[in-house]
Amino acid sequence: MESVTSPAITELRKTPLNALHRRLGAKMVNFGGWDMPVEYPSSGGLIAEHKAVRGTVGLFDVSHMGDIRIHSRKVPGLPAQAGGPLAAVQHISMNDASLLALGQAHYSAMLDPEGTFVDDVIVHRLGPDDYLLVINAGTREKDISWVRQNTREFDCMVEDLSDANTQLAIQGPRAVDVVQKLTDANLAGIKNYWFTHGTVCGLKNTLIARTGYTGEDGFEIYVPSDRETSEAVWAKVIEAGREFGIVPCGLGARNTLRLEAKMALYGHEISDKINVWEAGLDRYCKMEKGDFIGRAALQRAKAADLTRTLVGLEMIDRGIARDEYRVCNEAGEPVGVVTSGSPSPTLCKNIALAYVPPALSAIGTSLFVEIRAQKCKAQVVPTPFYKRAKKAAAPQGTKPV
Amino acid sequence: MAYPPQYRYTKEHEWIDVKGDVATIGITDYAQHELGDVVFVELPKVGAKTATGKSFGTVESVKAVSEIYAPAAGEVLEANSVLQNKPETINTDPHGAAWLIKIKLANPAEISGLMNAAAYEAFIADKAKETSA
Numbered sequence: 001m002e003s004v005t006s007p008a009i010t011e012l013r014k015t016p017l018n019a020l021h022r023r024l025g026a027k028m029v030n031f032g033g034w035d036m037p038v039e040y041p042s043s044g045g046l047i048a049e050h051k052a053v054r055g056t057v058g059l060f061d062v063s064h065m066g067d068i069r070i071h072s073r074k075v076p077g078l079p080a081q082a083g084g085p086l087a088a089v090q091h092i093s094m095n096d097a098s099l100l101a102l103g104q105a106h107y108s109a110m111l112d113p114e115g116t117f118v119d120d121v122i123v124h125r126l127g128p129d130d131y132l133l134v135i136n137a138g139t140r141e142k143d144i145s146w147v148r149q150n151t152r153e154f155d156c157m158v159e160d161l162s163d164a165n166t167q168l169a170i171q172g173p174r175a176v177d178v179v180q181k182l183t184d185a186n187l188a189g190i191k192n193y194w195f196t197h198g199t200v201c202g203l204k205n206t207l208i209a210r211t212g213y214t215g216e217d218g219f220e221i222y223v224p225s226d227r228e229t230s231e232a233v234w235a236k237v238i239e240a241g242r243e244f245g246i247v248p249c250g251l252g253a254r255n256t257l258r259l260e261a262k263m264a265l266y267g268h269e270i271s272d273k274i275n276v277w278e279a280g281l282d283r284y285c286k287m288e289k290g291d292f293i294g295r296a297a298l299q300r301a302k303a304a305d306l307t308r309t310l311v312g313l314e315m316i317d318r319g320i321a322r323d324e325y326r327v328c329n330e331a332g333e334p335v336g337v338v339t340s341g342s343p344s345p346t347l348c349k350n351i352a353l354a355y356v357p358p359a360l361s362a363i364g365t366s367l368f369v370e371i372r373a374q375k376c377k378a379q380v381v382p383t384p385f386y387k388r389a390k391k392a393a394a395p396q397g398t399k400p401v
Numbered sequence: 402m403a404y405p406p407q408y409r410y411t412k413e414h415e416w417i418d419v420k421g422d423v424a425t426i427g428i429t430d431y432a433q434h435e436l437g438d439v440v441f442v443e444l445p446k447v448g449a450k451t452a453t454g455k456s457f458g459t460v461e462s463v464k465a466v467s468e469i470y471a472p473a474a475g476e477v478l479e480a481n482s483v484l485q486n487k488p489e490t491i492n493t494d495p496h497g498a499a500w501l502i503k504i505k506l507a508n509p510a511e512i513s514g515l516m517n518a519a520a521y522e523a524f525i526a527d528k529a530k531e532t533s534a
Contacts (some may be wrong), residue, residue: 022405027435027437034462038464039437039464041434045435045437045438046438046462046463046464047438047463252437252463252464255464256463318441319441320440320441320461322466342439342464343440343463345463372443372459
């Protein structure tokens with residue numbers, strides 16, 4: 001037996017909770033240069049963690065994510081007409097940040113001039129001229145220098161807060177009950193993709209966002225990154241969640257949860273080789289908002305025909321489609337590639353996301369995934385594979401802006 | 402979980418139990434623990450040949466595919482059909498009910514080159530030290 005996951009090595013970067021994960025007996029892997037827990041045998045393993053998030057609640061350390069704050073300053077010498085933080089955010093991201101109210105966040109992406117992805121990002125509007133961009137771990141350094149480079153002409157300050165925050169994700173239908181026990185903020189008033197500041201575990205002015213990467217209701221909180229505070233908050237969340245059966249969850253469950261919800265993963269569904277239209281992220285790309293990096297190329301790409309599009313596949317034959325496996329048509333010719341594939345613990349089926357030609361993207365189309373030289377039958381299915389049930393009068397489920 | 406003293410073990414975490422010229426092959430408790438929840442097993446057909454150190458099948462967990470290497474050369478007499486519908490048996494009983502294949506050994510003498518239980522336990526204890534460093 002030989003495992004494909006890389007063993008943890010000492011040069012990897014560590015979150016402030018690394019020692020705690022090891023004390024819990026987590027299996028650690030190299031994720032984008034970070035030594036991260038992939039699953040916790042003490043939680044019952046990946047499938048148990050996944051089901052905890054769908055059924056009740058789970059806790060993730062996502063401190064490897066990066067945070068960039070773009071806020072105002074008055075730069076002497078810049079022309080008076082130079083735009084401020086909003087103009088800078090508008091220039092470097094594809095969604096329309098001018099639509100964000102104070103306390104609101106949205107999904108967006110930073111693009112290359114070719115209309116392909118530098119990274120995807122959650123943009124939070126902290127203040128009138130104050131934005132927080134949450135970016136991916138594996139692309140942190142690249143993103144930060146890219147943002148600095150591309151906001152030079154603007155009257156704004158770019159601050160890398162990545163190492164200042166420990167980011168915890170509390171996810172699942174009971175996440176609201178758990179976090180509410182720890183804060184004075186009224187969480188019922190926070191809609192999906194909105195946030196507030198409140199006292200959490202005695203820490204004043206903590207950012208509490210109703211965001212996540214699981215397709216479930218949940219919160220992400222940002223607390224100071226010293227080890228003592230980070231471990232204390234973790235312990236308090238676990239304690240508060242005990243009555244709901246909370247378990248620590250690793251990146252393994254995070255991946256299967258986001259895949260079921262068809263949320264993109266950088267380096268898989270999106271990359272510097274894939275454009276916005278191919279990835280099907282049109283609704284987060286606001287062409288009418290004015291110019292932004294990548295817009296011209298996207299305009300040209302829209303006029304041309306797409307050569308590939310992202311679809312959901314469900315395996316019909318036995319076999320698990322995995323990342324980078326080839327997709328073939330009925331004649332057996334290679335036509336596409338799997339970007340993410342896994343068993344789905346919720347659906348008990350083997351599912352995948354794949355790029356295929358638009359002509360083969362209709363629901364019900366038969367395709368074949370090449371698994372160790374065998375062509376296994378699959379079918380194009382509607383996505384997301386999983387969508388949480390909407391509760392009556394629940395605040396979530398509002399349209400993304 | 403105890404490592405049966407009558408078995409022999411490979412560095413790739415397979416075990417082999419030899420009775421005369423017939424051997425039963427599986428993966429170790431250490432291996433199933435490293436893999437996590439097993440969800441899929443692919444095994445050779447009866448009559449297929451195994452070659453020492455070469456892959457004869459795969460075991461998949463939710464997150465990874467692992468090749469299984471033959472501890473010895475031989476011909477497949479039986480593949481464990483229980484694993485098709487209950488692959489998770491590998492997590493619960495890796496040294497027993499979740500055996501993978503039985504083979505007729507081509508050269509029973511080659512088994513003597515494999516580790517005994519004590520040597521294998523020392524080998525995985527060393528590995529555990531490496532990863533917690």
